[in-house]
Amino acid sequence: MKYVFSLMVSILLSVSTIYADSLRCAYDIAGTGDSKVVVTRKCGPPHWREPLGSVTRGAFQTGRELTAPGQYPKGMPVPGHEKAGVYAEQTLILEKWYYDCGSDAFIHALTFEGDVVTRIESTSQRGSGNYSCQP
Numbered sequence: 001m002k003y004v005f006s007l008m009v010s011i012l013l014s015v016s017t018i019y020a021d022s023l024r025c026a027y028d029i030a031g032t033g034d035s036k037v038v039v040t041r042k043c044g045p046p047h048w049r050e051p052l053g054s055v056t057r058g059a060f061q062t063g064r065e066l067t068a069p070g071q072y073p074k075g076m077p078v079p080g081h082e083k084a085g086v087y088a089e090q091t092l093i094l095e096k097w098y099y100d101c102g103s104d105a106f107i108h109a110l111t112f113e114g115d116v117v118t119r120i121e122s123t124s125q126r127g128s129g130n131y132s133c134q135p
Contacts, residue, residue, distance in 0.1 A: 021120050023099060023108045026134030030110070034117045039097070039110065043133050046097035046110075055113065058089035090114075098123075101133035 025043035
């Protein structure tokens with residue numbers, strides 16, 4: 001009996017963490033990695049939006065190590081030429097969308113970097129009115 005109880009508890013805990021980073025809407029679930037178009041299709045337009053600024057990230061594209069055949073052991077970079085490739089930066093607009101799904105739920109905040117949901121959190125404030133998270 002004790003084994004069955006602990007098994008049930010562990011199953012319930014694992015199921016509750018599957019959708020820890022998601023928003024349940026009327027007929028679908030929005031999650032991290034979804035685009036703004038997909039979230040709007042699943043949950044409707046946000047109740048309000050908050051601009052958060054921007055973030056710039058950069059990385060080497062198609063970088064590879066250069067070696068001088070016969071002079072350096074294979075894989076050892078030539079001094080001063082450790083990487084070859086193109087450095088690319090991208091600036092993404094940060095924005096937070098808020099969904100008030102009604103008085104029976106907490107208000108949810110979705111953080112977008114560019115067009116992609118990167119974080120979903122439940123705020124400590126309760127919603128108000130009737131259920132309204134639907135397209």
